[in-house]
Amino acid sequence: MKDDQSFTPIKSYKPFHSRFDPCPPIGKKYYRTPPxxxxxxxxxxxxxxxxxxxxxxxxxxxxxxxxxxNPYRGGDKHGKKD
Structure with missing residues (x-):
């Protein structure tokens, strides 16, 4: 399973932003898919x-x-704050 190149646990998308929307664009959003x-x-x-x-x-x-x-935890990619 780990050698399969189609397995991509992290995906992204860009939410639609109308030119009439008063809020600033969000940018890319990321999510994980389970194995x-x-x-x-x-x-x-x-x-x-x-x-x-x-x-x-x-x-x-x-x-x-x-x-x-946890994307909200802060620190490095493992959440450790040094």
């Missing part, structure tokens, strides 16, 4: 997390894990 959208079915023998790590990550299967970046 399970790109699987036809769940293959057998997927690699699994340990039970404790699966509880922390919210899924048992490594191919279905997708981390979340």
């Amino acid at each position: 399970n959208l790109y699987m036809n079915y769940q293959p057998v023998h997927l690699e699994q997390f340990s039970p404790m790590e699966a509880l922390r990550k919210g899924t048992l299967w490594k191919d279905l894990y997708d981390y979340y970046e």
